[in-house]
Amino acid sequence: MPLLEGHTARAFDGDLSALHVHAVEMGGLVLDQVQLAISAYADWLRPQAHQVLERERQVNAYDRTIEAESLQVIARRQPMASDLRAVFAIDKVVTQLERAGDEAKKLAVTVLADSETRGFRPGHAMARDARQLGRLVTQSMRASLDAFDRLDEAAAAQVLRQDHEIDQEYAATLRRIMTRALEDPRLMHGVIEAAFMMRSLERIGDHARNVARQVLFILGH
Amino acid sequence: MERVQTEPVAIPKPAARTSQVLLVTDRDKTVGTITVPDPVFKCRDVNVHYGDKHAIKNVSIEIARNQVLAMIGPSGCGKSTFLRCLNRMNDTIPSAVVTGSITLDDQDIHDKRQDVVQLRARVGMVFQKPNPFPKSIYENVAYGPRIHGLAGDRVELDEIVHTSLQRAGLWEEVKDRLNQPGTSLSGGQQQRLCIARTIAVNPEVILMDEPCSALDPIATARIEDLMEELRQSYAICIVTHSMQQAARVSQRTAYFHLGDLIEVGETDRIFTNPRHKLTEDYITGRFG
Numbered sequence A: 001m002p003l004l005e006g007h008t009a010r011a012f013d014g015d016l017s018a019l020h021v022h023a024v025e026m027g028g029l030v031l032d033q034v035q036l037a038i039s040a041y042a043d044w045l046r047p048q049a050h051q052v053l054e055r056e057r058q059v060n061a062y063d064r065t066i067e068a069e070s071l072q073v074i075a076r077r078q079p080m081a082s083d084l085r086a087v088f089a090i091d092k093v094v095t096q097l098e099r100a101g102d103e104a105k106k107l108a109v110t111v112l113a114d115s116e117t118r119g120f121r122p123g124h125a126m127a128r129d130a131r132q133l134g135r136l137v138t139q140s141m142r143a144s145l146d147a148f149d150r151l152d153e154a155a156a157a158q159v160l161r162q163d164h165e166i167d168q169e170y171a172a173t174l175r176r177i178m179t180r181a182l183e184d185p186r187l188m189h190g191v192i193e194a195a196f197m198m199r200s201l202e203r204i205g206d207h208a209r210n211v212a213r214q215v216l217f218i219l220g221h
Numbered sequence B: 001m002e003r004v005q006t007e008p009v010a011i012p013k014p015a016a017r018t019s020q021v022l023l024v025t026d027r028d029k030t031v032g033t034i035t036v037p038d039p040v041f042k043c044r045d046v047n048v049h050y051g052d053k054h055a056i057k058n059v060s061i062e063i064a065r066n067q068v069l070a071m072i073g074p075s076g077c078g079k080s081t082f083l084r085c086l087n088r089m090n091d092t093i094p095s096a097v098v099t100g101s102i103t104l105d106d107q108d109i110h111d112k113r114q115d116v117v118q119l120r121a122r123v124g125m126v127f128q129k130p131n132p133f134p135k136s137i138y139e140n141v142a143y144g145p146r147i148h149g150l151a152g153d154r155v156e157l158d159e160i161v162h163t164s165l166q167r168a169g170l171w172e173e174v175k176d177r178l179n180q181p182g183t184s185l186s187g188g189q190q191q192r193l194c195i196a197r198t199i200a201v202n203p204e205v206i207l208m209d210e211p212c213s214a215l216d217p218i219a220t221a222r223i224e225d226l227m228e229e230l231r232q233s234y235a236i237c238i239v240t241h242s243m244q245q246a247a248r249v250s251q252r253t254a255y256f257h258l259g260d261l262i263e264v265g266e267t268d269r270i271f272t273n274p275r276h277k278l279t280e281d282y283i284t285g286r287f288g
């Protein structure tokens, strides 16, 4: 099970601690999915894309388990104050992770698509763009999961401060892609697909940012 | 009234949160806002000693009209002691010495001209264990209005008994058995009878010390619903050990710890985002 490196934190007691640890584990898995999906797309690697789809089931299983565990914690403990905020926030984090996992899946599905209008291997420049944007969103996701693991206020705030870098990179990437389409209209299908892939990456960045927001919520902000 | 100079108390500082402004009162002790607009009760620097035991330490708080104030805190922190200050029930405990200023509608309740019986009618109390008098249901409710001369004749008295039982949500259950002893009712009904007895003398404030701790969840829910209705007409102070109950019934919550009022604030905030670490630890159940 891919865990975030150095995961040792025990921020909560008992059931709530288990809930937190499971959400952090799910985060590790989703981060791995995202990285794998980016390299599957940029380097057009079908086996890796298959692996992403395989593991998507595990992500969904985490989602269901954690949801059931949250209900149990609420029913048994009737948590208050920071514990109450945590149960609430962990649930939201899990939703964000699940959605980030869905975006990763879209990349993988594209690599495995085989039709007239879908499944275009990105050219050299587009692959470089995908790697570059991918690197930023993976960094952001790693940092926000780390902040979530340690409930680190400063780290979460840092993720939010850097969010605009992803937005800028995304906008610049789209401009470059569109310019290519204008130069050669035969590339249109591939360009539209690439634009969708970039949007998936940008959304993963949004989900990472939302995880960081939940960390601040748990800490009472 | 003499103010007792007390030793500064060592209270752990509120949890450090850099970007959050702490509202600390002038006494730099209680976290939160102790004042309310148009308070019914104003308490300043209230101290209670039982002999050497310093049970309430410089507590300042105001109690709002038409609101429920919940007082919470670990056993022995002084909740009941503080509640008893508000209608001078501590006068009945020989070792108890109460100092500080407590005003009801801007009048000092310790004033020599203050009639204590009158005060206890204005500030009624409901106890943990329902304690009906060993008399009929009717007499339990009629007793107070009668001794306070609130009814001119039997018709008026009947009317007061009727409305009080109705407001206490008990009328339908007892209207055909008003002459049966109060003790023949179930625990939950007895507690509502005690509430009817309290409101029969037209109080301004109702004090409740763990009023539901001897009741089942259904009887508890009825009392809680009743509190919501009663606060339209009265100020209510309730001591409870149930965080859920405090969260459900009150608009403001006060957290006591070893005689200190640690934190007071809007209930919605206290149970989702308390500012003081002691409050946080208590309501999350990390100690109790």
Ligand SMILES: Nc1ncnc2c1ncn2[C@@H]1O[C@H](COP(=O)(O)OP(=O)(O)OP(=O)(O)O)[C@@H](O)[C@H]1O
Pocket (backbone or CB within 6 Å): B050, B053, B055, B073, B074, B075, B076, B077, B078, B079, B080, B081, B082, B093, B095
């Ligand atoms: N009559 C008394 N004589 C001496 N000490 C007393 C008396 N009544 C209360 N105390 C002491 O004063 C402190 C506060 O007691 P109080 O009954 O107000 O606490 P409480 O918060 O209501 O506790 P609980 O939740 O158990 O009802 C305790 O240490 C208690 O032992």
Ligand SMILES: [Mg+2]
Pocket (backbone or CB within 6 Å): B079, B080, B081, B209, B239
């Ligand atoms: Mg008590």
